[in-house]
Amino acid sequence: MSTAAHASASSAPRVAVEPAADAAAGPAIPEPALGKRAAQRQRKTAAIVEAATQLFRSRGYESVTTQQIAEAARVTNGAFFRHVGSKSDLLVRVVNDQLRTGHDRALASLEEGADPTQAILDLMVPLRDLSLEHPELATAYIREVVFARSTLTAGSLEQIDRMRFAIERILRHADAAADADRAGQRPADYCAFAADTVFSSICIELVRASLGRSDVLSLPERFRTMITRLVEMLLR
Missing domain, CATH: 1.10.10.60 (Homeodomain-like)
Incomplete structure (x- = not known):
């Protein structure tokens, strides 16, 4: 051949x-x-x-x-x-399933013209309720997503990132609505920084409440006061 x-x-x-x-x-x-x-x-x-x-x-x-x-x-x-994956990934997945309802509610509030404080409060309702009903779960969740991120899979962190992006979107929308010229002069990453500040403050308040260092039942009012002041300060 x-x-x-x-x-x-x-x-x-x-x-x-x-x-x-x-x-x-x-x-x-x-x-x-x-x-x-x-x-x-x-x-x-x-x-x-x-x-x-x-x-x-x-x-x-x-x-x-x-x-x-x-x-x-x-x-x-x-x-x-x-x-x-791991037990930590499973915990985050369990809680994330509840947090998705807050994410959808917050964006709906934004579309309906809610002020930024109310939209962010709507976003955090599931996490706030978890702290009221199961403080240990809320503490463990915050610990994993804030302080032990490197041990989690990318999928586990997706919902937390969505929440942070939702806060950023709310703040960016409010900033532009209040003063478009001023908003246009800010650094490109300003609202991302502001969203991180708001989200981190919320997490710290949740941990304090779950550890008994503040009254859990007063979380809703403290959230409203804290978020209102942060939004006013960050967007002035």
């Missing part, structure tokens, strides 16, 4: 399997099977999150182990870590 014939014979099988589209469409990787595996993974993750939510609320974050959560969710320890 000639050199050209050898080249043709050796390359022919490879040409049949190289295109990704042919492989994806072929019977070797049926889409229903892929969909079934994804659905099973989603069910296990949901079971773990639900089990953790119940255990964290009834027993507290610190006293609950990953083994207990896995047993309650009826999954193995290996499946636990594959689906949700």
